Amino acid sequence: MNLKRMLFKLYGYPILFLAIGIVLLLFFGLFVPSIFSNSEKFANVVSQSKNIAPNIILMFMGLSLVTSIYSSFRLWKWEKGEGDFCHSCGGITRYIINGKYSPHYRCLACGKNRAEN
């Protein structure tokens, strides 16, 4: 079983949300104000951009926190031996509702698919 791959897939969304939040914070907090800082017309845009930046990073940090708690909960259940496992390696599976042929489970560790029972 590929534990690193499983952990990366498990915590990919929290990391992604945090990265998006940081990028948007830099964009609205630094990039937009620096572009429009010399223009009188866009003074309102600059102030609104500076006001919205902390709210955006807080929103994405919240999303990251919620998804990481959910991932940790799944990892905890897996450690206890509860929940759904991969038939091949025993890793955590993700339910994919709109699969190519049918809904199925995909292992986060080895990537093998298993049809829904």
Ligand SMILES: [Zn+2]
């Ligand atoms: Zn597997």
